Amino acid sequence: MTPLRTLALAAGLAAPLLAHADWLVGVAGPFTGQYASAGDQIKKGAEAAAADINAKGGVLGQKIKLEYGDDACDPKQAVAVANALVNKKVQFVHGHWCSSSTIPASDIYNDADILMATVSTNPQVTERGLKNIFRIMGRDDQQGSVIGQWIASKFKDKKVAVLDDKSAYGKGLADEIAKAMKAAGKEPVLRESITAGEKDYSGIVTRLKNAGVDVLAYGGYHTEVALLLRQADQVGLPLVVVGGDTMTNSELVTAAGKLADRVYFTFTPDPRKNPQAAPIVERFRAAKIEPEGYVLYAYAALQLFEQAVTQAGGVERAKLEPVLRKGKFDTAIGTLEFDEKGDLKKPAFAIYKWTGGRYDYAE
Amino acid sequence: MGYALQQLINGLSLGAMYGLIAIGYTMVYGIIGMINFAHGEIYMIGAFLSVLTYVLCTALGVGPTPLVLLAMLFASITFTALYGWAVERIAYRPLRGAPRLAPLISAIGMSIFLQNYVQLTQGARIKSVPPLWQGGVTLWSADDFRVTFGWAQLTVVLVTLIVMAGFAWMITRTAFGRQQRACEQDPKMAALLGIDVDRTISLTFIIGAALAAVAGVMTVLQYGVIDFSIGFIAGIKAFTAAVLGGIGSVPGAMLGGLLIGFVEAFWSAYLSPEYKDVATFSILVLVLLFRPTGLLGKPDVEKV
DSSP, X not given: OOHHHHHHHHXXXXXXXXXXXXXXXXXXXXXXXXXXXXXXXXXXXXHHHHHHHHHTTOBTTBOEEEEEEEOTTOHHXXXXXXXXXXXXXXXXXXXXXXXXXXXXXXXXXXXXXXXXXXXXXXXXXXXXXXXXXXXXXXOTTHHHHXXXXXXXXXXXXXXXXXXXXXXXXXXXXXXXXXXXXXXXXOXXXXXXXXXXXXXXXXXXXXXXXXXXXXXXXXXXXXXXXXXXXXXXXHTTOOOEEEEOGGGGOTHHHHHHGGGGGGEEEEEOXXXXXXXXXXXXXXXXXXXTOOOOTTHHHHHHHHHHHHHHXXXXXXXXXXXXXXXXXXXXXXXXXXXXXXXXXXXXXXXOOEEEEEETTEEEEOO | OHHHHHHHHHHHHHHHHHHHHHHHHHHHHHHHSOOOTTHHHHHHHHHHHHHHHHHHHHHHTOOOHHHHHHHHHHHHHHHHHHHHHHHIIIIIGGGTTSOTXXXXXXXXXXXXXXXXXXXXXXXXXXXXXOOSSOOEEEEEEEXXXXXXXXXXXXXXXXXXXHHHHHHHHHHHHSHHHXXXXXXXXXXXXXXXXXXXXXXXXXXXXXXXXXXXXXXXXXXXXXXXXXXXXXXXXXXXXXXXXXXXXXTTOHHHHHHHHHHHHHHHHHHHHHSOGGGHHHHHHHHHHHHHHHOTTTTTOOOOOOOO
């Protein structure tokens, strides 16, 4: 055999081996169903990131190949999708999107020693002691402390009341707000609960007026905020409301009209405004894709994979997990650092404000 | 003092709405001796119809707010009255003379049907109307506390007063009112004297539905946020008001509504706003236990 032919044979043999040696990254989310628009954003972001990384020569010399799993935000389907991805031998997962899908699916990935980066925000995602989950978004309950601190500094000389709607989400949020306010030396003048789903809140609103309250920190949903604002206006109280991410709902504006301009709320920062992400955003826009919602989060998840695998020198859990837990990663959504549970050390929440039917960063 | 007065105003506009709904319960009970549990749903339909009218008015660019309000009242009253009539025709008339439990179960069925019907056709999400009027008039100011009568609250109270006056006039002064009261006292005797009892009962349902429709429009005006399930809790509270005032008594229903409104306002003013429903329903239990005839009700004389 001539050396040339040996080489050709070797190359021929090696080619399928190389193809097999691609990094297989699972991307799981709702690609069909009610939340398909979020799934579409995830797909666009992941595809662009994989293309960008592969164009630079891949990770440790190997290309990234994406494997999609559609859970339609159905927990049962999420389990099936997770099993299918494990069978296809994916080495990392970005997903799922719904907390109710991420929670059951994460057990399956954990058993198969597959690490995952998710955007689900329910505290339970990382509170169950699983060590394979890394959350690249803030938690529902971290919002409260952000709101509390912000109120304490922004409304230093105003009287602030804290109210909740007795729901798990609302009460949790309001408790966190009150705690953070007290820690910052700002005592709420009133701490009460109301019953969600009622219509008449004139009693409590008058009570706020009597206590001279200027600012209401509210844990709950947008419907009650609209009612509170309207009824405050009726009794002549120019109330300002600060709430959580549920206030992004535009029904608030329909129901409260101009009064919605008095609502501040926390929401994840718009990564498009992150200076680090500017070149990536430009590339997306050049390709006629608006990098809204979860696009840049998916992009960042693959950047996280790229950087962590490069540092760890492999994708095995024993090597990769310590790197993810200790490391600092610069991504399109900012610098990511994780704590013991896999939550972000510095969760990013921005304060937004409604103005004339649109919301944007509050000054 | 100012604080109490403000809560009194709040209770007044809330109580006015409960009173309007309570009349429907009390009239129907008076004439056929049953609790029309679908009445809360009739009120809910009234509220939905007024939102639909509002949306239509905005789409057509119908001008000033009072005109929109009139259109809402007109459309809501007309169509809700039709619903009231149909409910009686379909669910209760075939059961006339049946044991008391039958129409009661039929009423509960009707209530579930209407709720699901609206949920299916209008969707389960909330429907909202932006405030028609903002702000209010300052009545009195003392110790840094300005007592304010919101424009919407004022409208609710005024409309309720006008509607109630018209209703009282109809019951006491017109031929229909006399027929209605006669059927209430003794339907058989009324029939013997040539009164069409079925027609009178139909009209009673229509009037009850119309008053509930007014309450629905007022709800949209004052709160602006409704959904398919609002009828249940409002219905139960108005029922409590009717029982408190004395079921069967029209002035009692109005008085009961106002009292329930005041109780809710003052409970959330001085005690816990979280548990104001507990207060309302404790009243229901207490009245049923200690004064089943209510405040203005006549004791039910056993006829031999």
